[in-house]
Each structure stands twice: as structure tokens, then as C-alpha cells.
Amino acid sequence: YPLNDAAETVNEIGASIRRVMGGTSGILYHIFCKAAYAKLKASSKSGITSKQWAEALEASIAAVSKYGGATAGYRTMLDALIPAAAVLQERLSAGIDPSTAFILSSEAAIAGAESTKHMQAQAGRSTYISPEILASVPDPGAMAAAAWYRAAALAVKDMYQAS
Numbered sequence: 001y002p003l004n005d006a007a008e009t010v011n012e013i014g015a016s017i018r019r020v021m022g023g024t025s026g027i028l029y030h031i032f033c034k035a036a037y038a039k040l041k042a043s044s045k046s047g048i049t050s051k052q053w054a055e056a057l058e059a060s061i062a063a064v065s066k067y068g069g070a071t072a073g074y075r076t077m078l079d080a081l082i083p084a085a086a087v088l089q090e091r092l093s094a095g096i097d098p099s100t101a102f103i104l105s106s107e108a109a110i111a112g113a114e115s116t117k118h119m120q121a122q123a124g125r126s127t128y129i130s131p132e133i134l135a136s137v138p139d140p141g142a143m144a145a146a147a148w149y150r151a152a153a154l155a156v157k158d159m160y161q162a163s
Contacts, residue, residue, distance in 0.1 A: 054085065054089050077144065080109040
């Protein structure tokens, strides 16, 4: 990955996901990365700011929603990512340092994913499973999104603490 260029790195991650991840999730994550890449590329002349990352996250969520047909409350990965994006924007606007804002938004992602236990599936594979079984577990796609988002937040925190 071209780690000296964040937008290109996101683009290449998307290409890797497209090659190796099957099913609808692979396609949606590819769309997610392409939207982030486009937003970062359009706004990046030198370095990418935390605000630009937040805007890229929002653009990615919008693209996944558009092409996947889901939104908040559908019991999908978006139920983790939408609250994460909202908290990230809110905390950055309040002037909180970016690594703390990212950690707090990752906690919102986890809470959002956990909240899917109480949702009726309206999109994705969960629509094929009985509501009785779904009531006992959170959506796997939402949990996966919360997990990678949390890992990214912790990596950012470690990077800022090391510098």
C-alpha cells in the first residue's frame, strides 16, 4: 500500500477487499473505500485533516446506503458506522483532539452494533433468519464494522501517543 498517500492507501485497501472478500459485504466495503478515496482525493492537497477523514466517512456511509439500500435501523453495518460518524463530527466540532474523538466514535460504533439486537432485519443476510434467533445476537455485519473501526481508532491513538 502507498502509505505516504492516505487516499491512495484507502483506494488500494478497497481493491484488496474487492479481490478477496466475497458476497455483498465485499462489494459494499469496496464501495465504502471508493467513496472515501474520492472524498479524500478531492479535498487533499497536502495533508489530510481529521475533519476531512470525518467527511470521507460520511461520504462512504452515504454511498453504502445508496447502493446497498439500507439506512439506520435496518440491522446492517450502517448501524455501527452512522453513530460513529455522528459522534466523530460532534466531537471534532467541539474541539476535542482527533484521537480522543476517534476513540469516542468507536465506542458509539460498538454501541450501535450492539443495538441491532433489538432491530428487525430489513436488509442483508439477516432478513433470511427468524426474528427469534436474531433477538439474541447483534448483526454480524455491524459487529464486524464496529470491530475494524475500533481497531483503527486504537491505532490512531497509539500513533498520536508515540509522536
